[in-house]
Amino acid sequence: MKYELVAGFETHIELATKTKIFCGCTTQFGGEPNSHCCPVCIGLPGTLPKLNRQAVRYAIMAGLATHGEIAEISKMDRKNYCYPDLSKAYQISQLYAPLSIGGYVELSNGRKIRLHHIHIEEDAGKLIHQHGDTYVDYNRGGVPLIEIVSEPDIRSIDEAREYVEKLQQVMRYIGISDCKMQEGSMRCDVNISVRPVGSETLGTRTEIKNMNSITNITKAMEYEFERQVDLIESGGKVIQETLRYDDATNTTSSMRSKEDAHDYRYFRDPDLVTINVTREEVEEIKAMLPELPADKCRRYIDELAIPEKDAQLLTKYRRISEYFDEACDGVKSPKTVSNFIIGQMFSRTETESDKEIFDVKVTPKQLNELVKLLDSGKIRNNLAKSTLEKMLDTGKGALEFISESDMGGLDENTMIELCRQAIESNPKAVEDYKGGKEKALKALLGNVMKNSRGKADATAAEAKLKELIG
Amino acid sequence: MGTIAKIHEMLTTKQCSCTELTKSYLDEIQKSNGELNAYVNVTEEEALKTAETVDKKIASGEEIGLLEGVPMTLKDNLSTKGIETTCCSKILTGYKPIYNATVWDILASQNAVMLGKTNMDEFAMGSSCETSYFGGAANPFNTNHVSGGSSGGVASAVGANIAAYGLGSDTGGSIRQPASFCGIVGLKPTYGSVSRYGLIAYASSLDQIGPITKTVEDASIVFDAISEYDEKDSTSKGCMGGKTFSKLDNDIKGMKIGIAREYLDGVRDDVKEAVLNAAEVYRSLGAEIVYFDLPALKFALPVYYIIACAEASSNLGRYDGIRYGYKTEHYNGTHDMICRTRSEGFGEEVKRRILLGTYVLSAGYYDAYYKKAQNLRGTIVKAFNDAFKHCDVILAPTVPMTAFEMGHAVSDPVETYLTDICTVPVNIAGLPGVSVPCGFNAKGMPIGMQLIGKSFGEAEILNAAYKYQQAAGENFKDTKWGVKL
Numbered sequence: 019m020k021y022e023l024v025a026g027f028e029t030h031i032e033l034a035t036k037t038k039i040f041c042g043c044t045t046q047f048g049g050e051p052n053s054h055c056c057p058v059c060i061g062l063p064g065t066l067p068k069l070n071r072q073a074v075r076y077a078i079m080a081g082l083a084t085h086g087e088i089a090e091i092s093k094m095d096r097k098n099y100c101y102p103d104l105s106k107a108y109q110i111s112q113l114y115a116p117l118s119i120g121g122y123v124e125l126s127n128g129r130k131i132r133l134h135h136i137h138i139e140e141d142a143g144k145l146i147h148q149h150g151d152t153y154v155d156y157n158r159g160g161v162p163l164i165e166i167v168s169e170p171d172i173r174s175i176d177e178a179r180e181y182v183e184k185l186q187q188v189m190r191y192i193g194i195s196d197c198k199m200q201e202g203s204m205r206c207d208v209n210i211s212v213r214p215v216g217s218e219t220l221g222t223r224t225e226i227k228n229m230n231s232i233t234n235i236t237k238a239m240e241y242e243f244e245r246q247v248d249l250i251e252s253g254g255k256v257i258q259e260t261l262r263y264d265d266a267t268n269t270t271s272s273m274r275s276k277e278d279a280h281d282y283r284y285f286r287d288p289d290l291v292t293i294n295v296t297r298e299e300v301e302e303i304k305a306m307l308p309e310l311p312a313d314k315c316r317r318y319i320d321e322l323a324i325p326e327k328d329a330q331l332l333t334k335y336r337r338i339s340e341y342f343d344e345a346c347d348g349v350k351s352p353k354t355v356s357n358f359i360i361g362q363m364f365s366r367t368e369t370e371s372d373k374e375i376f377d378v379k380v381t382p383k384q385l386n387e388l389v390k391l392l393d394s395g396k397i398r399n400n401l402a403k404s405t406l407e408k409m410l411d412t413g414k415g416a417l418e419f420i421s422e423s424d425m426g427g428l429d430e431n432t433m434i435e436l437c438r439q440a441i442e443s444n445p446k447a448v449e450d451y452k453g454g455k456e457k458a459l460k461a462l463l464g465n466v467m468k469n470s471r472g473k474a475d476a477t478a479a480e481a482k483l484k485e486l487i488g
Numbered sequence: 489m490g491t492i493a494k495i496h497e498m499l500t501t502k503q504c505s506c507t508e509l510t511k512s513y514l515d516e517i518q519k520s521n522g523e524l525n526a527y528v529n530v531t532e533e534e535a536l537k538t539a540e541t542v543d544k545k546i547a548s549g550e551e552i553g554l555l556e557g558v559p560m561t562l563k564d565n566l567s568t569k570g571i572e573t574t575c576c577s578k579i580l581t582g583y584k585p586i587y588n589a590t591v592w593d594i595l596a597s598q599n600a601v602m603l604g605k606t607n608m609d610e611f612a613m614g615s616s617c618e619t620s621y622f623g624g625a626a627n628p629f630n631t632n633h634v635s636g637g638s639s640g641g642v643a644s645a646v647g648a649n650i651a652a653y654g655l656g657s658d659t660g661g662s663i664r665q666p667a668s669f670c671g672i673v674g675l676k677p678t679y680g681s682v683s684r685y686g687l688i689a690y691a692s693s694l695d696q697i698g699p700i701t702k703t704v705e706d707a708s709i710v711f712d713a714i715s716e717y718d719e720k721d722s723t724s725k726g727c728m729g730g731k732t733f734s735k736l737d738n739d740i741k742g743m744k745i746g747i748a749r750e751y752l753d754g755v756r757d758d759v760k761e762a763v764l765n766a767a768e769v770y771r772s773l774g775a776e777i778v779y780f781d782l783p784a785l786k787f788a789l790p791v792y793y794i795i796a797c798a799e800a801s802s803n804l805g806r807y808d809g810i811r812y813g814y815k816t817e818h819y820n821g822t823h824d825m826i827c828r829t830r831s832e833g834f835g836e837e838v839k840r841r842i843l844l845g846t847y848v849l850s851a852g853y854y855d856a857y858y859k860k861a862q863n864l865r866g867t868i869v870k871a872f873n874d875a876f877k878h879c880d881v882i883l884a885p886t887v888p889m890t891a892f893e894m895g896h897a898v899s900d901p902v903e904t905y906l907t908d909i910c911t912v913p914v915n916i917a918g919l920p921g922v923s924v925p926c927g928f929n930a931k932g933m934p935i936g937m938q939l940i941g942k943s944f945g946e947a948e949i950l951n952a953a954y955k956y957q958q959a960a961g962e963n964f965k966d967t968k969w970g971v972k973l
Contacts, residue, residue: 060811062567062585062586062587062812063573063575063583063806064566064567064585064685064686064688064689065685065686066684066685066720066721066722067722068719068721068722069722096802098802098805098849100805100808100826102808102822105806105811106805106806107802107805107806107808108805152822154810283802283846283849283851283854284849285798285802285849285858288693288723289692289722289723291722291723
């Protein structure tokens with residue numbers, strides 16, 4: 019029997035606010051243990067939380083960027099559980115009335131992964147095990163998070179990878195998080211089940227907790243898919259449980275079963291008032307959102323005539339797309355700009371993180387000037403390409419490498435003279451052309467171009483050659 | 489009587505220095521606290537230091553504020569920087585906060601002289617002060633009787649003149665009930681009018697800080713001082729109804745004073761009689777007495793115990809022995825350490841309420857208990873709103889009885905819960921209520937009446953209370969204890 023994978027994601031994303039969600043402490047990553055703390059975020063008796071409105075705005079941006087409905091009234095709840103990294107023995111979160119409802123993430127195959135909701139909550143501290151003892155560091159405690167909860171709409175590991183990448187891309191675009199999985203500012207729990215292809219009912223799911231890289235997510239899902247299929251094939255049953263993934267052994271192991279599942283005793287946090295979001299505020303935030311990658315990609319294809327594959331490459335990272343947008347200002351052919359970026363600049367920003375930063379020596383304005391020289395016919399493509407390489411090496415502008423005479427173009431007489439010379443010195447090609455070999459003309463044209471150091475107008479030269487040969 | 493105005497006058501006219509005054513209070517504490525057990529921590533050094541500051545100010549001819557140099561006390565659940573704050577629980581022994589409660593910030597900035605922290609039921613859970621880890625505080629009228637709870641220590645200290653006034657907290661009657669038992673005045677303000685920041689939470693949606701004083705004027709003065717908006721408390725609104733002192737003596741002719749029949753059900757005869765006599769006093773002052781029904785009151789007690797315990801079970805989860813307070817000595821791993829710390833650190837009543845609260849929030853029971861209680865809370869709020877269409881303030885007993893003997897509450901917790909019947913509705917509805925002495929029973933124990941106001945209607949109930957105090961001053965009786973001024 020063939021089996022299908024069914025998965026849903028719970029994705030935690032740390033918001034890039036300067037201060038924590040309920041106090042004024044910095045959210046900076048790292049720092050001496052317990053140095054980014056105050057009475058509120060270490061939960062001293064008698065302290066009260068005060069909601070950071072910026073966290074709410076960022077969460078609204080996340081909701082809007084994933085097509086969610088922003089709730090006019092949402093509330094904070096307490097999720098009660100006892101663990102040393104949680105200083106109050108409850109996490110302030112949202113269950114009964116989350117901030118953003120519904121929405122979706124669209125994949126390249128056209129499928130929409132529906133979102134159940136997005137809620138805001140606080141992060142917990144961290145336990146540090148050292149020399150046989152356990153220590154607790156509350157620096158991360160109270161850092162604002164959003165949790166994006168998807169429906170079980172994911173059907174393959176490729177879709178899972180793309181879903182996570184898309185979320186990462188969108189959240190970075192709108193600037194609410196750096197989504198660095200290795201630093202924990204983006205973490206995923208995956209709910210996964212299997213079922214025979216064609217079946218409509220959901221199988222029993224397991225949940226793999228806290229994965230911190232896309233590689234681990236895909237590996238863990240591959241392993242868990244196989245494990246569940248093997249189990250069912252051999253007559254066994256999948257047990258609903260929470261798993262942890264061990265990347266050293268590439269296996270999953272049980273953290274707790276359904277029977278041991280926490281009863282979080284959620285209830286409205288009486289210390290915090292209702293969060294009201296007006297329609298005006300939503301509209302204002304919507305207007306401030308940058309163009310989203312999917313919209314941008316569509317626009318590049320439809321309006322700028324960029325091939326789809328190139329449009330995707332240009333929009334994968336916000337900085338590159340912004341670079342492209344700026345370099346395109348007033349140019350005749352955005353495709354030329356795109357070709358320069360993808361063809362010559364990408365080879366200098368090899369890794370994904372290089373592309374993310376996109377720190378190239380040439381400014382968008384400098385690239386724009388180069389393309390405009392090309393547009394105006396003052397220089398030819400070959401010269402532009404080699405000039406760009408020099409610019410990328412040095413950070414200097416195009417005019418540093420292109421002389422007046424390079425841009426002077428070719429006067430009519432010189433051009434005619436060069437054509438004559440080409441015909442005279444290549445009698446064989448002339449014969450071939452006369453004999454009907456269209457290609458032979460290209461050889462003559464190449465000769466003209468070469469001798470003009472790329473300055474000749476190829477179309478005009480070709481016409482002149484035909485005229486002279488008769 | 490050692491009222492705030494009297495002390496202020498003595499200081500400004502240099503009848504005594506603040507240091508002399510403070511020392512006399514400290515001496516009296518020394519003499520009587522063994523019997524009263526009102527204080528659990530006397531802060532002599534800090535008190536004398538503040539007194540010295542005030543004396544210097546007076547000596548230099550500077551004007552001093554009304555509360556400046558007045559010796560007072562704080563309930564032991566109000567956070568005081570560097571001063572042990574235990575909620576009278578073993579689990580917080582040794583805990584010294586690193587910040588001040590907002591109310592203490594306000595009063596300390598006015599050079600209030602804090603004599604020490606006063607006794608209370610453990611985590612404010614109790615009606616007799618006897619669940620305190622340090623044992624109960626005695627009633628100044630009869631030390632075989634309880635001072636009431638949970639702010640029993642403050643009431644005992646103020647009643648015994650070993651503090652001019654004090655701040656308590658009221659979750660289900662914890663200011664008004666002990667004030668009533670000790671024959672003094674206790675104001676539970678509207679939810680949100682006084683910042684809760686630094687008040688160690690029992691039940692966050694019900695808790696409110698307020699003054700316990702000898703007279704209505706003093707309650708008004710202290711309330712006016714502490715009712716400030718505080719950005720650190722999201723539920724804080726400040727004194728929306730305006731300051732109260734200037735309105736104390738307003739004419740109450742035509743004021744409609746309502747009596748809900750349900751409030752008189754099951755109330756001891758002597759208490760009922762005293763409250764009805766007070767109604768007659770009001771009639772003689774030109775107020776109109778209107779009777780009405782408030783059937784929703786029957787839900788108040790179960791609603792209170794469900795909501796309060798639910799919130800408490802969550803609020804008290806943080807006491808795990810890891811960061812502060814008591815920690816068990818012998819344990820095997822983190823989980824065992826937390827279990828043992830909590831088993832050893834909490835008293836019986838606190839454990840009972842944590843268990844109850846955990847139960848009503850548990851999966852499968854949430855809807856039947858917590859959610860239902862929240863819905864009924866709405867019903868009670870609405871019932872009060874409707875009642876205030878017919879009257880301006882509501883008159884009721886504070887407690888259905890007078891102070892009982894020590895040991896009684898511990899033997900029957902459910903009967904003790906019933907004594908909260910008249911005080912909890914106000915907390916559920918978030919309204920202000922003030923308890924005022926209105927007589928004595930045959931054994932000479934004080935009886936208190938309660939005036940309940942509209943949301944942020946402190947000025948109105950204090951006005952009514954002040955007028956009563958003027959007309960029936962004989963009910964404000966001093967005790968044999970403490971500093972005589």
